[in-house]
Amino acid sequence: MKRLLILASLIGAAPALADEGMWTYNNFPAAKVKEKYGFEPSQAWLDKVRLSSAKFGGGCSASFVSPNGLVMTNHHCARGCIQQLSTAQKDLIANGFYAQTQAQELQCPALEVSQLVEITDVTAQFNTATKGLTGKQYADTLRAEMAKLEKACATSDDIRCNVVTLYQGGRYNLYKYNRFQDVRLVFAPEHASAAFGGDPDNFEFPRYDLDVTFVRVYGKDGKPAKIDNYFKWSAQGAKEGELTFIPGHPGRTSRGLTVAQLEYLRDVSLPKTLFRQSEFRGMTTEFQNRGPEQKRISSNQLLMVENSLKANKGKLEQLSDKNFFAQKVAAEQELRQKVNADPKLKAKYGAAWDEIARAQNAYRDIREEFEAMEGSGISGQLFAFARTLVRAAEELPKPDSERLRGFNDASLTALKTQLASKAPLYPELEIANLTFSLTKMREELGPDHPFVKKVLGKESPRALATRLVKGSKLADPKVREALFTGGKKAIDASTDAMIRLAALVDPDARAIRKKYEEEVEAVIRKNSELVAQARFDLYGTDLYPDATGTLRLSYGSVKGYMEDGKKVEPFTTMGATFDRHTGEDPFALPKSWLAAQKDLTASTPMNFVTTNDIIGGNSGSPIISKDAEIVGLVFDGNRQSLGGEYGYDETANRAIGVHSEALVESLKKIYKADRILEELRPGSTPTVKSAPGR
């Protein structure tokens, strides 16, 4: 795989002619789209698309697809819910699910769908509040200002508000969301079809996945929510060359980072993460061999780590590319030279890059302790609950502006939802995971580190993990609620083993966090703001910000690409899906598919690729036409797109989607899901039944 990546708009040396960018709804390059594709989205069009889009759970995207609250996303996005609704006896992951009637729709234990209803630019307020401040003062003020704005905005339980830091601090926007907290499962195919090809095919194209799930959002009255803005279904789906838009929540890109930050990622952070994830994958894969039930309860974990592992490998490959990195260095040099050439700009911004490098080096020195004490050193669901409860007891009595992020009044509803989760918790897997993280912690810090001695005492990681999990009742939501309500007194009196550990390590964790926030984070934030402002001053404001897990819009078109000298066609077909069926996981199609093969139109487009600039977090995004109709469903990017974390390359970066016609064909002929079809395309063709005797 060769890359010829031109960092067009970020360095500003050339206009961004490529389909690059994950744009905000208040700075969309409508004129540029018109210039290239002849269609100019109006503000009304943008508003409708924004309101028809949804954030799904913590890290996915989705879309409203009917006036009655029907929501479309990926199977791999809804997988947590599907697994939580499964039992050893009734495995919805393996067998799929279809609610024949609305009454059969199953409530997800812990899932939220939200809709971005308002965007306010609050940059000026922030700049005024933090003017002239640095270090601790800057960080404290920033945090207090955020808490204040979010609190004022979140006027009810149904509303969530977040201050979003765009352009590394060049802009601050307040995003207001409608929250849907009653989410019910409507339809999911079998895992074998949703993730056909498994890890070997993940991030690859050609591809053959039916990675879809439908859920429905309900109101507080227990009835399907009424939705004013939703996407209609396209009659034919995406065609080659067609202009496509993808609204969604790309999680993170790092295109605006400085060279010092990229070096840290390349030389330290990504390799260390990959070593850990590789080992965790090996452990989880072998854990699956303990038995069928262990396989079931750990499958989600395996998918997640494999996905992240492959993505991180792609990122590291991109940063290890000498030519690519040289472009990054050159772009930074050019910007710094321009800054230094102007005495006013130099005085304002000149030191920012070195300050960031210094903070980045300071982080190198404390990284291992930070990770151990405040990061992944002690892992698992139970410890996460314990830490949240211990901190809530400490934080909530404080004035709102002095609390740790995540414990502000504006976040309380989300916090309570999280603590009330009815999602099952598997002690055997908890012990395995906790053993793993404690072993890693000892490895990273060494057995003689005071923190390691404090946590482990004379116990081995396995013995301690077993004792902690067996000695904790935090798997029970009622126990958590009581501890949350009981506050500091209840926490201090608790003999729960996990609560005691969380309390034991909290002073260390808070101390290293404070050091990190003041000496690393605050310095990087402050100076990244300056770098971003330097870019605005020198290159103008027609730039898109790095992805931040918030709603964006990308544009592009359906288009193949070249790989190793060969053309990769933009479409696969449902017929070709059967050619890859070997009968062995992950290349084993489910029975439903094999039974329906004869009825399917083999030439129906299955998956396809577009040039839209997306990244992890866009999973579940609809692919829409200029008429804002669904023509596909994003579920992946190709291998080449993984480097998109650091820059976009139109020659090979591709978004991968399920074609809308494959969705219709499979709902109709494989799953006989008439009820959904009718909702997606009112008045559409009735289900074709197999002829008798066939």
Add this chain to the structure above:
Amino acid sequence: MKRLLILASLIGAAPALADEGMWTYNNFPAAKVKEKYGFEPSQAWLDKVRLSSAKFGGGCSASFVSPNGLVMTNHHCARGCIQQLSTAQKDLIANGFYAQTQAQELQCPALEVSQLVEITDVTAQFNTATKGLTGKQYADTLRAEMAKLEKACATSDDIRCNVVTLYQGGRYNLYKYNRFQDVRLVFAPEHASAAFGGDPDNFEFPRYDLDVTFVRVYGKDGKPAKIDNYFKWSAQGAKEGELTFIPGHPGRTSRGLTVAQLEYLRDVSLPKTLFRQSEFRGMTTEFQNRGPEQKRISSNQLLMVENSLKANKGKLEQLSDKNFFAQKVAAEQELRQKVNADPKLKAKYGAAWDEIARAQNAYRDIREEFEAMEGSGISGQLFAFARTLVRAAEELPKPDSERLRGFNDASLTALKTQLASKAPLYPELEIANLTFSLTKMREELGPDHPFVKKVLGKESPRALATRLVKGSKLADPKVREALFTGGKKAIDASTDAMIRLAALVDPDARAIRKKYEEEVEAVIRKNSELVAQARFDLYGTDLYPDATGTLRLSYGSVKGYMEDGKKVEPFTTMGATFDRHTGEDPFALPKSWLAAQKDLTASTPMNFVTTNDIIGGNSGSPIISKDAEIVGLVFDGNRQSLGGEYGYDETANRAIGVHSEALVESLKKIYKADRILEELRPGSTPTVKSAPGR
């Protein structure tokens, strides 16, 4: 950990004042040692040390320590034998072993100890034979010349001869070895003591390990071999500041590699290896949870992968150090500039670096296929046997000079020994490992690669691995012997599943190997020779060659070092060992130690460090005084020494050894091994018995 590494002797810009170098016995810097330490080893001294040293198995070092064939090495070197002699009922790894009488000594199933008896410089012959040749012709001639020389030298079964490529081809030496093929276990402590601290303490100092094992070599008459040259035992052991020598077999260093080669290691090879090893470690760790017997049979594998993983992380850390790498770049630039400044040198050597870079890039393009087909793509003991048998049937009928390396007449005895191994083979572990490697192969090449399709067909990695292991009888040495003796006819007729797979993939494997040998290996060899010769021309011949797994000698002294601003003392004590005992593996001392604690002299030195320049492969090396007496036993290097692969830094690189007094004290008071003690120190103190009633 900070490094201030000065690449003195390799760049030749400054004299090597540091204790740097793994020197050959025919180019030892005796004068330099005298200058720094006041002692000049004579040729007779060097000869005696060489003949008293031994190579142990495939990758370790050892020493003769009595006239009756007693050999000292590390527990972790003899671990393979100790495990092979164990059963589920009698676990010698966990419980240790001591043969009270000579008759009780247990024969290791597959182990060889060898002694370097002669070194001949054959560089001129090689240069004449390959003069003017390149590519395939060069590689063929080199191979043929090696086979010819080795064959002429290996006049009996007891002799092994290898042509050793020194200075990346700057010199060729013929090494002649005495082979001892009957090796019997005499004494081994419990694993818990030998590897006290386990993986967390591995490559760390301070340290507290009794990593020793004694074996005895026997002659063909079944009697202990008579040994003329052996090391006597020091009366007191190593003292701080004392001059120490370490003879041994350092496996590999890469200090003479070009920048292009180092970049490949840093950006591709080391990261990819680490990802794979991390995952394999995770898998093996969790495999241990299948049950106690599975834990026993996989412990060796776990130790090996953890050791290699930690070593490789240290190497990558060194290469990722910007300052260190900049020194490497500067050294190469200086050498190239000097070459280019002289028209004659330029004509001779000027193109070598770019040629190496080109070949290295060519390898990047085929690396994945090479690894899959000829490397670790199909792993496990059974497949290794199958490939050897399939290739032997193909190769042996050919003229000696045309055979693949490893199948020459000179290698036949070793080949037969390997095939005759009685070491047990564990099908459950074989299946797990083979599943792992097949999964990785599919991941690396992709499921649609013709080779993957050929190997897997419609089976999953696990299904195929299970079928192959269950369908193979190659675990039986008699079956292997019959197939070896039967030649091509027997192989063609065999229905053994593993033989059939090896035969199926051999054409692909040979093709990629040929491509690699001609387009990568031959080009790099040829041009590395030129770089080495350029160094000789410009910097003289007082240089040491990179380690090659052959006998070397390093010098240094007992000396502490600074780490993170604190002094690390050079000695630990037996008493302090008990302070680290937690009772939980890997910090649980065995019962024998706890029982003897009261009898031990707490101040006895336990482990210690020296400045000797060593690397993996030196494990089991004796540490000797200028009187060639044993003062310690190398078993590790500290973390800082891992970067020694690429350069030596006297400020912090340290060899770690068991002190000779700790060996004596534990043999005497913990293990009551009078028979060995008497052999090591004839007429020494009789064993102290515990007073009755204590």
